[in-house]
Amino acid sequence: MVEFTERPSHLGPDGEPIPLEEHLDDVRERVDWLVSDDAETPEGNSLPELAETVAQAHDFGKLTAWFQEHLLSDGNADPDGPKHHAPISALLAHYALEARGFDGADPLVGFLAVARHHGRLPDSADYVQRAAIEQSGRIRTLYRTEALEQATHVDETVPELARVLVERATDSAGDWETFHERLSREEASIELPWVAEAACSGRRLRPAPEKLPEGFYESVLQVWSALVFADKASAASLTTRMAIGRDAYRSTPPRRQAIDERVTTLQAENAESDLDPRTEQMNERREDARREVGARAAEFVDDERRVATLTLPTGMGKTLTGLDAALTVLENRGRDEPSDEGRLVYALPYTSIIDQVAAESRELFETGERNERVTVDHHLADTLVSPPDDADDPEEVPDDAVDPEEVPDDAVENVASLLGESWRSGLVVTTFVQLFESLAGPTNSRSMKLPALYGSVVVLDEPQALPLEWWPLVDRLVDLLTEEYGASVIAMTATQPKLLTAGDREPFSLVADPDPYYAELDRLDFVLHPSATAMLPAEGGARNADADSESPGLSYDRASELVADRVDDGNSVLTICNTIDSARELATAVTDRTAPLNVNEAYADLLDSADRPTASVRPERTYRDVVRRRRDDEPLLIHLTTRHRPCDRRHLIRVATDLAEAGEPVLFLSTQLVEAGVDVSFDEVIRDFAPMDSLVQAAGRCNRSYDRSRGRVTVWRLEPPAGRETPPSSAVYGRGESLTKLTAQALATVYDGEPMPEPAVTRDAVETYFELLDRRDVGADEYVDYLEHAQAEQLGRLSLIDERPAADVVVTRTAEERETIEALREAHREHRWEDLDDLVESTADWQVSVPVYPGDDDTLEKLQACERLFPDADRLVLDGRPGRDDGYFDATDGVVIPDTSVEARLL
Known part of the structure; x- marks a missing residue:
């Protein structure tokens, strides 16, 4: 009699066979750890039970001698029959679910999860039709020719093992003989209507995605993602004999008390310092906001909407306040319903500011680079979470587990990568791309993140930065997060868009009334240059005659004159351009007019002369060198765009910050890369015309902490740079019914020809802007249709970023x-x-x-x-x-x- 040891699923660290039975049982247990106990299928059945059934069936096809030959030859053999295992296993999953009483579209959930557990999810109805009905093609061959061939082969070679696995998968409600007979029927090679009926309709059973029930795609995502992660974790554990027990799956959120301790320390330091009264007032208002948000976050825990907004002006410490609110929600929820679930996912729009937030979080919560409490996930990050040294429960450790010190370094690194990519830490700092593309149409590896979202709190920092076409889909994905994963979502920004509907209701506001904070935080004036006022509509709504999108705008020579005047007054000036060549042309014009000391070049000289450059050239050294070299009447120029290296950008931003704080006449000329999340403060900010939220973000870099009595933000509109025909604002943000046109309309409601106080723009004009935007019914509704119809392939083609070569x-x-x-x-x-x-x-x-x-x-x-x-x-x-x-x-x-x-x- 053939034993399961003769039908391994994988090979152990010394090449010993790992019985298929052991792997299937291990995956079933891991899936049980991953899927929420409360989750339901589209038909109202238990989703955890469905997932466990799927786990017991997912590798059934590995029983064939053809797969075994493939495995034992390390993939080098060319077996006589099909070595793949997913199609026949998917058919067994469908049969097992039917046998266990799952009805309607539920068996199809399991079928798709197993069919694609080594790949990406397909457009469901189309894939099912090709597998079960279509009369030609590779997918038809997999399910209606080769699956039968494999079933016959298994029945001839290891029927007793097949009986055991089918009995376990069906919980004794089905048997191998019935399943084999179903595949062996003559008509099965022509059509499999029992697979197709939930997703196809008509006499010829054509794809009918609209036939799929509500919640179908959400269920497929949950089961498939859990299976993918459980399968990979099981393989990693069994093939290395490392103990990756349940303890490795649990999250350990950072301590919220660490924030209180940090604030107490800062307050003590401030009390010993001779702070300006307005700075003291601002610090007090920041603390007032944090306390109010914390108190309302505790109330939000019991609110059925599960979606909240956190609206505060820039400079009010939103990052710290948002972390505090999210951890408050996690702690209060856990008091009544203790659970292994729940972590904080902090998502931002830009990779450039993620590392900054992560570094602040690690310092705040006193964690290391690979601590289980904090991980960073973006396309350039080394996303690792070290596995626990010992499982809490000795029963979780395999009897034959090896000493961790004997595990090869590459195996430990692979496990750390697996846990990092699956967001097993207590705090994940990531991008909107990683979060929303993983929720919509994830790749196989990205899908492993999804089980981590159960019971979590997701902070969306600056959600208005999401592409407009994604807004309806993001709103739907937030519903998915709250309804299916039991997550809470906090949208945090100074310019709150009308993006999240919270189930057609207003989201819960973590700030009862933001207006007083905006009114009290009046640090600057907005000034519209004549080139910008030309964009505003005249009275009655008609545009000025010279407001055409093709109007020339301000020349670079005149712009450099204005900048030079501001620097001559001894001010630090941040100038933000819309395009790289526009920034370069302005930098050249400013250099010709002011003959500055070029900080970029001073930094380059230090890099060239240092013995150990990377270690010894720190921002403090560049700062000292620049101050030493500067003549009394010489301004300082720093120029940055995305054509500079990330490490150089961080270095020079730090230098610019130190120079501005010291009162040096620094001119920082950049593109939008400094607009959000970069903690710099200048006496003056000059911004090329842009959408309203960009203008407000730019203003957040001016007089950030009352560094002077009053700051000034100037908005102008630059002409096309040399060799171009379109002004940068139109080239970037579109023409005609563009976002800049809506911005002009919103500004016109608060502009009377005089400088505008900060709240008039950051609160009043912003609200008008988003109201105008809301009337346009922005966004691609077809993206939502893809989700409702379980068209994962279509969703997988979408991208939050413009993927230009x-x-x-x-x-x-x-x-x-x-x-x-x-x-x-x-x-x-x-x-x-x-x-x-x-x-x-x-x-x-x-x-x-x-x-x-x-x-x-x-x-x-x-x-x-x-x-x-x-x-x-x-x-x-x-x-x-x-x-x-x-x-x-x-x-x-x-x-x-x-x-x-x-x-x-x-x-």
Whole structure:
């Protein structure tokens, strides 16, 4: 008699067989840890029970000798029959669910979860029709030819094992003989109507996605994602014999008390300092806001809406207040219903500010880089969570578990990556891309995040930054979070959009009345330059005659004159442009007019001269060097765009902040990259015309903590840069019925020809702007239809970011960085792939993405001349030293490969 040891699912660390039975039982137990006990199927049945059934069936196809030959040969054999295992296992999952009493579309949930547990979810109805009804194609062959071939083979070779597995999957309500007979019927090779009927209709059973019941896609997501994660975690544990028990799945949110302790410390430090009265007042109002939000967050726990807004002006400490509110919700919810579920997911729009928030969180909560309490997840992050040293429950540790010190480093790293990618920490700092694309149409690996969302609190920081076409889908995905995952969502911003409906109700407000905070936080005036007032509609709603989107705007020479006057007054000035070439042209004009000390070049000199550049050139050193070199009448210029390396941007932003705080006449000229989440404060801010929320975000960088009696934010409209025909504001934000037109209409409601106080714009005009936007019924409703009809393939094609083609260029500026590149190339030559991965990852902070567009022949030609990181790499490498690589890199302008298309000029 054949034993399960002769039908392994995987091979252990020493090549020993891991019985299929053991793996299936392990996956079933892990799925039980992952799916919420309260979750229901579309037909109102128990979703955890459905998921456990699916787990017992998902690898049934591995019983074939053909799969075994494939496994034991390490994938090198060419078996006589089909070695795949998912299709026949999916059919068994469907049968087992029917046998256990699941009706309607419920068995189809299990079918799809198993069918695609090694891939992405498909458009459900279309996939089912191709598998069960269509008379040709590869999918038809998998389910109606090869599945029968495998079933016959199993019946001839290991029928006793098949009986055991089917009995377990059906909980003794079904049997192998019945399932085999169902696949063996003559008509089964033609059609499988029992699979198709829930998703197809008509005499010929055509795809009918509208036939799928409400909640179908949500159930598929929950079961499939749990199965994917459980399957991978089981494989990792069994093949390494590492103990990845339930303790590794639990979250440990940071202590909310750490925030109270931080505030108490800051208050004590402030009491010993000679603070300006207005700064003291602002600190008091920040604390007032935090306490109010905390008290209302405790009330929000019992509110059935599960969606809240947190609306406060920029500079009011929203990050700390938002963390406090979210942890308050988690703690209060856990008091009444203790649960393993629940973590804090903090999502932001921009990768550039995630590391800053993560660093602040680690400092606040005193965690390490790989602590189980905090992880960072974005496309450049090394997302790792170290597994617990010991499981809380000894029963969770396999009898044959190995000593952790004996596990190879790469296995430990793989497990840490698995736990990191599945968001097993207590606090996850991530992007909107990772959160919402994972909820909509996730890849196989991204799906592992979803079980972590049960019972969690999700903070959306600056939700107005979400693309307008995604707004209806995001609202629907938030419903999915609250209804299916029992999560609470907090939308946090100074410019609250009418985005989340909370089930057609107003979301719960964590600030009872935001107006007093805006009224008291009156730090600056908004000034409209004549080039901007030309955009405003005249009385009666008609636009000014010169407000056409193609009107010239302010010249760069005149703009540089205005900037020079402000710097001559001794002010620190932040100027934000809409495009890279616009920022470069203004930087050139300002340099010609003011002859500044170029901080970018001073930093480059320090990098060139340091013995250990990366370690020794810190922002403090650059600051001291610049102050030492500056002449009495000399302004300081810093120029940054996304063509500068991330590490250089962080360095120079810190230098700019220190110079501004010291009262130095610094001119910081940038694109939108400094607009949100960057803690800088300038006497004056000048912003090229943009949508209302961008203007308010820019204003948040002015007189942030009452550094002077009153700040000034000037809004102008720049002309097209050289070689362009369209003003930057129109090139970026559209023409005609554009967001800038709505901004002009909103500003016109508060502008009377005089400077506008901060609350008039940040509160009154903002509300008008979002009301106008709401009337336009923005967004792509078809995205919501994709979700309602379980069209995962269509959802998977959507992206929150504009995925335009780009070349990734690694720029080296120090001897140490050049040594890393040589070590990387040596690792490639010697086929040390693990070392290579680590070294490539270490270059992410030196990487600049350069857009490449069809027809952009100049850029293509120049990029082709650049050296590749290694022969088969997509990344290019530039030597950033002066005179190297034909001057493709410049300390002031960054990567300067010509941009020949309008699109290439964006942030």
